[in-house]
Amino acid sequence: MAPPHNRRTPPAFDPTVPGLAARHVAREAVATLLGPARGLALEDALAQAGRGARLEPGEAALARAIATASFRRLGFIKAALAARLRDGVPKDRPHLLALLVTGAAQILDLAVADHAAVDLSVRLTKADPQLQHLAPLVNAVLRRIAREREAIRAQEGDPLTHNTPDWLAHRWRTTYGEAAAHRIAIAHLEGAAVDLTVPRDLETWADRLGGLRLDLGSIRLAEVRDSVAELPGYTEGAWWVQDAAAALPVRLLAPGPGERVADLCAAPGGKTAQIAAAGATVTAVDRSAARLERLGRNLERLGLSAEVVTADALELPEDAPFDAVLLDAPCSATGTIRRHPDVAWTKNETDVIRLAGLQRRLLDKAARLTRPGGRLVYCTCSLEPEEGGGQIADFLNRNPDFERIALTPERLAGHAELIDASGDLRTLPSHLAGGTGRAGGLDGFFASLLRRRG
Numbered sequence: 127m128a129p130p131h132n133r134r135t136p137p138a139f140d141p142t143v144p145g146l147a148a149r150h151v152a153r154e155a156v157a158t159l160l161g162p163a164r165g166l167a168l169e170d171a172l173a174q175a176g177r178g179a180r181l182e183p184g185e186a187a188l189a190r191a192i193a194t195a196s197f198r199r200l201g202f203i204k205a206a207l208a209a210r211l212r213d214g215v216p217k218d219r220p221h222l223l224a225l226l227v228t229g230a231a232q233i234l235d236l237a238v239a240d241h242a243a244v245d246l247s248v249r250l251t252k253a254d255p256q257l258q259h260l261a262p263l264v265n266a267v268l269r270r271i272a273r274e275r276e277a278i279r280a281q282e283g284d285p286l287t288h289n290t291p292d293w294l295a296h297r298w299r300t301t302y303g304e305a306a307a308h309r310i311a312i313a314h315l316e317g318a319a320v321d322l323t324v325p326r327d328l329e330t331w332a333d334r335l336g337g338l339r340l341d342l343g344s345i346r347l348a349e350v351r352d353s354v355a356e357l358p359g360y361t362e363g364a365w366w367v368q369d370a371a372a373a374l375p376v377r378l379l380a381p382g383p384g385e386r387v388a389d390l391c392a393a394p395g396g397k398t399a400q401i402a403a404a405g406a407t408v409t410a411v412d413r414s415a416a417r418l419e420r421l422g423r424n425l426e427r428l429g430l431s432a433e434v435v436t437a438d439a440l441e442l443p444e445d446a447p448f449d450a451v452l453l454d455a456p457c458s459a460t461g462t463i464r465r466h467p468d469v470a471w472t473k474n475e476t477d478v479i480r481l482a483g484l485q486r487r488l489l490d491k492a493a494r495l496t497r498p499g500g501r502l503v504y505c506t507c508s509l510e511p512e513e514g515g516g517q518i519a520d521f522l523n524r525n526p527d528f529e530r531i532a533l534t535p536e537r538l539a540g541h542a543e544l545i546d547a548s549g550d551l552r553t554l555p556s557h558l559a560g561g562t563g564r565a566g567g568l569d570g571f572f573a574s575l576l577r578r579r580g
């Protein structure tokens with residue numbers, strides 16, 4: 127029997143009501159991820175829900191903000207709803223839950239007038255044939271959330287216990303210890319800054335953009351009001367958006383002019399651009415043609431070039447090994463929860479184990495593509511040890527012709543806290559916190575610099 131969500135009659139809301147289409151798209155995307163469609167990213171769910179809705183850029187940004195706020199504080203929001211619903215939060219009714227969660231997120235966390243948040247949520251409920259009889263309930267609960275906002279905020283409690291899925295909280299306590307796990311959960315409540323990688327004239331661009339020059343080498347913008355495409359230097363290709371931590375693996379690889387470098391999981395190309403900007407000849411491989419199209423557009427804007435190969439990296443020929451190889455492997459992405467809070471709620475332990483298996487095969491392949499004496503950097507944007515240090519420990523056991531080049535603080539502008547006990551890069555969302563108020567923190571990246579013995 128098909129699950130109930132497949133038999134759903136689509137809501138027929140009035141598209142002329144200001145703000146309603148954005149709420150509809152946010153609600154549909156959140157419902158998709160709260161339902162059985164695990165594995166989808168919020169960006170993709172929003173794109174799917176937005177098809178046909180014809181949102182203006184401002185409305186699309188509002189839909190994204192509502193959906194993102196819903197996941198950023200999902201644990202807190204569900205607790206607040208549960209305390210105000212006789213039967214607790216609805217289970218197996220993702221569209222109802224998403225209506226309540228997106229409504230509450232607007233009231234608790236976004237600068238949306240309470241009456242707009244309540245009224246538009248009620249309109250969406252009435253437009254939904256399966257839920258319209260629940261409009262009085264949605265109205266009453268959201269009004270109560272608005273009335274009791276201060277008390278709700280005061281009762282939120284510890285984000286590691288109450289706003290982090292148990293499996294992740296347990297893992298981070300075990301891996302990083304109680305205090306660090308708390309700092310990670312706190313960092314996830316903050317938004318992330320916009321960091322830029324600027325290959326030339328860093329000082330000049332920091333001044334022109336009014337950004338902070340981080341000693342790790344990036345420029346940090348505390349706030350971007352409009353789209354980044356409106357900022358000076360975008361059209362000329364003077365910089366690209368890349369988290370300061372995401373820029374570190376290529377800095378460790380240190381590609382040089384004339385070197386042949388393979389970027390094995392390359393799209394959308396932030397790291398390919400770094401390698402090309404360093405003057406190396408880069409072969410950018412990815413199995414996703416759609417993502418490689420984005421890489422092509424990005425490189426074109428930046429005036430950089432690469433040999434682009436659409437292929438499964440596991441199938442690449444091994445007859446012409448490279449001077450240096452970067453493997454930015456597909457991963458659970460639990461290091462990016464500040465930017466993508468949906469990750470915490472849509473991934474699970476099985477994903478981590480499955481991805482660690484794929485990473486192991488890709489790493490062995492990357493090793494065979496590295497020439498004797500060449501360098502290999504393995505990295506992931508995950509906080510999970512199986513996708514980081516555990517992966518490298520196993521790799522070195524299997525591949526005695528490789529050695530780790532342990533990092534020293536000098537390679538990271540003196541930031542010894544970014545180096546783990548084995549000498550690998552281990553950034554956490556709580557690192558660099560407080561740098562520029564709300565805009566502190568780093569994505570959680572792991573990277574290991576390896577050398578094939580000559």
Ligand SMILES: C[S@@+](CC[C@H](N)C(=O)[O-])C[C@H]1O[C@@H](n2cnc3c(N)ncnc32)[C@H](O)[C@@H]1O
Nearest residue numbers: 391392393394395396397412413414438439454
């Ligand atoms: C973490 S993302 C890469 C981000 C990219 N390096 C950057 O800096 O912009 C991982 C990429 O791996 C690609 N991928 C996954 N499995 C692959 C495989 N077997 N072969 C090639 N690419 C793969 C995905 O399509 C995705 O684009």
